[in-house]
Amino acid sequence: MRPLRGLSLCSAALLSACAGSSPTPAPAPSAPGNITLAAPAGDAWYRGAVFYEVFVRSFQDSNGDGVGDLPGLISRLDYLNDGNPATTDDLGVDALWLMPVFASPSYHGYDVTDYERIQAAYGSLEDLQRLCDEAHRRGMRVILDFVINHTSASHPWFVDSASSAQSPKRDWYQWRANNPAWAQPWDIYSQTNTWHQQDSGWYYGVFWGGMPDLNMQTPAVREEIKRLATLWLQRGVDGFRLDAARYLIETGGGAGQADTPETHAFWKEFSAHVRSVKPDAVLVGENWSETPSVAKYYGSTATLPGGDELPLNFNFPMSTRVIEGINAGNGGGVAAKLLEMKNNYPAGVADAPFLTNHDMVRLATQFANDGAKLGLAASVLLTLPGAPFLYYGEEVGLGNGNANNDESKRTPMPWSAAAGGGFTTGSPWYAFSSGRETANVEAQRSNPRSLLSRYRSLIHARQGSEALRNGGLRLFTATTGVSRTLAFVRTLDDEQVLVVHNFSNSQESVGPFDVEATTAEPLFVDPGVTQLSGGTGAWKASIPARSTGIWRLR
Template sequence: MSRLPASLILLAMTGACGSGSGGGPGPSNPGTTPNTPAVEITPAAGDEWYRKAVFYEVFVRSFQDSNGDGKGDLKGLLSRLDYLNDGDPNTTQDLGVDALWLMPIFESPSYHGYDVVDYERIEPDYGTLEDFELLCVEAHKRGMRVILDFVINHSGVGHPWFVESASSPTSAKRGWYVWKDQDPGWKQPWSQFSNTPTWHKRNGAYYYGVFWDGMPDLNMQNAELRAEVKRLASLWLERGADGFRLDAARYLIETGAGAGQADTPETHAFWKEFAAHVRQAKPDAVLVGENWSTTPIVATYYGSTAKVPGGDELPLNFNFGISEQILAGLNGNNAAPIAAKLAEMARVYPAGVSDAPFLTNHDMVRLSTQLSGNAGKLANAAALLLTLPGAPFLYYGEELGMSNGGENNDESKRTPMPWNGTAGGGFTTGTPWYSFSGGYTSGRNVAAQENAAGSLLSRYRALIRARHASEALSRGGLKLLSSTQGTQVMLSFVRTLGEERVLVVHNVTDYNVSAGPFDLPGTTPEILFADSNVSALTKTATGWQASLPPRTTGIWRLKP
């Protein structure tokens, strides 16, 4: 890895310069703080495919219906693969993502699928095992991988395992779930103010279910169950899956009330055991942990890097902290919260691990709604996500600016994908299982944006292409140039891998700003991506500078 010039390291320590001009009375001072320590995130230690992949989260029920019943299915998703990646790197009409995360597709009585009743069978609404296997074949032909939501914190209450377990204290599967003769009285662990019980009565005894009584927790301390879960993982890897997203990963094994319900040593030990099994079954398969917590706690789920590059536990973990700070920074017109989160990651993440940044997901109010539909902020968000280190995850429809539906429920976060502005939205010839979100008839659909050069969809396509064109952007480290304090009108950093360096500058305000001066002696800048009216990166008497209009981004490869 090449070293930055001493003068650029000094710039990282003092904060990049920048001032508002034009477009109104912008901030007169970027809020830089002297003697800010240099921040560096090291490049990913491994070279597995997932360390530089762009993932796309799909709720199959809402993506594309193939048979007119109003529910999306695997055949429908198969018909839309070319939208996601057509397999030809020279074309520009596909989104260009590298991998799909399918939300639960195993048999379940609910619309969401997180209460599984058969881990070996595809939900009939979505199709058949043959449909899934064909989907994997066709995705692989296009250079895409497929990972599955593997929900093993709990099953559905209707799963035959639980039915048998509940039937008698002497049942052969009694120990596959957690039972007590009396109610221990524990409450849900994610809030000290929660009064929601986690023990539920059935047949004269109490079983543990941290989310609700319809999803009893599996007992991963049971050796027979652990063996069965590993068998199921191998089965789906053999069927074509390339890894798993692991739901509620920090709540796997409980040892007591309160803090004993999350992040226990026993939970970490199981994930190490499971990860070792998956590496043996399919060495390049990925595991992605959902550990919705603070950055220091998330960092622990990578495990040890002593023998396994990138960590011996979960090689990717969703970065909920960066999601929160991107939203805060964009709504506050201030890059400092984002810079501060990057600095915290540099301090607490093990060296060489791969992050999994995202903007929103299926459990969160959609990005567009949280940003009030502001086109500039949505443009900022796309550029931030796709220039940060790690493997970014994009929620379906985010590339269109899809908003939340009209209700205050989870279904409104998971509404059907609008392919055009017709009554069925191009999603179905029947009645959609749930109403479309607002604005889909007037621009927030694929047909309206796919050929529009200035659309949000076109922006995502261009940014993903720029990311793929640079190994430093794809899997490199990061050297932060912005201060983490005060009010910062820009987020600027250098992405590095080997001899390649890429300068990234984001203007997160509604004002014109001047970026620099950056001390980059001998540099010949090459544009990888630049929004309209972003000036060339030019050398002045004090260093390299560029001007950026409101809510724009410039990305330059720094050639020697």
């Protein structure tokens, strides 16, 4: 959940790039960064896995009511991964992240009324069990959005808590007799009050009054949350995406509302509990912040490889750098972010890079449907270290709907250009985004030059290379100034993979790259990329505008 409703992904610095204006001239690049990021420690399945974010309501409707559901998602699993490594016509993802599927009064589900029950429009507990079984049969894992920072104001816990100052569940939420008047913590200019009035007092809800924050300082609440996590892990899910993870425990106004020591202590406690129930389960933190803050959510690696807090954390700053860099024709910002990660992240942890998610303006809209930019973004994401996350529809260039609201970022999946889009035989719950005549699965499935085919090829190349999946990274690109290309080598054991991306809008000669090898095997090369040549210490190539070359060096 993003901090501020209605906020575009475009920061002030990004607005000019989103509008297509020329970047401000920057100083010449410094010497190459030549930094090295270590390979992730341990052998957990999620390190290097490719995740796919699904909004069930918008993915596939099975019964004609216009609302996507779990049976519909099950019917599309072969599109995501058919379970056969020898085939290449599936997307090839390793895991699914389901946006909230618990009972809720809203379309989005981030205000839960019952954590033990599935949203009726999506199906039943049996449907979720079947989804997990069918996904597992194909080699995919399933994680659920676990929204525990807050509940719905209609949740029975809150109704009980609000009924009286003497309620047994009074301390399950934060109440005050008077209004403390804390502003929302993510914007120093915000005047939005986080305290909301009811007959029995003022309660805290950082996002809005309809979603009161649970009081995680109450032991009974912490135990209930752990009980619920156990329940879903025993039902077959493989972990949780943790919404609004920075805002869990408040100790005061201002800085006391985010990133508190108490919040970190709870995540360590919760993570230890999850590991005790299902040792290979994954937790993914939504900590929408800057790199030094995000880095702290891994916790300590002293006793647990990968960190004792949250083993994956979304890399919001990298998302911004990739999009800014592609718009500006500059790979240097991504290189600088990799250096900042090295300087802040604990050694051996696994990153969770992504391009956009359900709270952001869709990538195709930000790039004005520029196919070359969309293709380059896919290449960059799927060659970075960590566990990349794709947002449903990103692989076919799905853009925003025609309004400036969250629903327009979550429109139905375009399977075809036919009436109902292959999504439903009825009327879709929300209108399709424009452009689905070409931005749909059917139109792109058999076209080897389509964006969908590009994603499939990149993911399968990644799955076929342990260095791309789980290797360390040695950077060749300068970490200051403007760099028209981004180049690095991914290494694991005796496998080396050289990756070169051309961010510019012109042909670029790249190299020489000092990698000890005698032969170069192409894993993925765009049309017009010349053969890598030169040998040890002098590998060179020529790369067309906004294109990529990936080679295994032996």
